[in-house]
Amino acid sequence: MSASPTMSEQWLSTLQNSGYRLTGPRRVIVEIMAACERALGPLELFDLGRKEQPGLGLVTVYRTLEKMEELGLVQRVHQPNGCHMYLPAARGHQHLIICQQCGKAEYFEGEDMEAFFNQVAGEHGFTLREHWLQLFGLCANCK
Amino acid sequence: MSASPTMSEQWLSTLQNSGYRLTGPRRVIVEIMAACERALGPLELFDLGRKEQPGLGLVTVYRTLEKMEELGLVQRVHQPNGCHMYLPAARGHQHLIICQQCGKAEYFEGEDMEAFFNQVAGEHGFTLREHWLQLFGLCANCK
DNA sequence: TGTATAATTGAAAAAGATTTTCATTATCAA
């Protein structure tokens, strides 16, 4: 029906082109994540995945998330409690604002921010290797 | 010797004024954290503390850190692996640049950044409640 | 279309960090 490949088809191709095999469990996980509008934890993803793929193992969820992150398909969200959630990484590294209630996430950009971060690092004698910027709050629906 | 109260004396007063008792283990933990120049993990703090207070328990370290954070004396540092480290929160909430090698941390300010974050949140219909900005890299010594 | 091989899988166990439980000990107000 759709002329252009769907997001999950693109992701599956990326996995395959990177030398990973396409398997049932992997397809299911990729499909859920590619269509996801909010941050999901591994366990949530596992529960959703089991509906499609009853035998799915939690370990496979972790392993697939790891690969998707490595390929830049998915972005890790760090939570205050130390656990992680995952979001589609639509357009490379972006900054996030996340609803503390429902997990809804939106992306925002700050063009000049990266330059600013590099400048700050330089002023302190540091070489910058990674940066995190996450905003937490309540979305329009939850407040 | 010192006319003005030391940092750790100030912290101990804060604890006491907040209704917490002053105990040996607590004093040791406070003294280490108040004098600390780099981010420490609970286990590191525990090891350092045991040198002063051999019977010290790891649980007490966690509980004391919790109280110090609650009182704004200490700031939690979120690590990529999900574990936490702690730093003196010298002047309220500040942004951090942390050495991935040695844990050395420096603070920086971005006066206009808080305003920017609020604006971003507003544009997305969010009410901002918390923000994280952490830079990771290598310090002058480690690179 | 088989077939070999190497990647992938899921269960169970292990590893770590953090929290809870609980009996004992210590602080501090009266």
Added chain:
DNA sequence: TTGATAATGAAAATCTTTTTCAATTATACA
């Protein structure tokens, strides 16, 4: 000093994430 109660440390419990391992499966190639 004493009594109420906060704080302590050990052990056990939780929870997330990782590792191990034998069985299964995708894929390249004959």
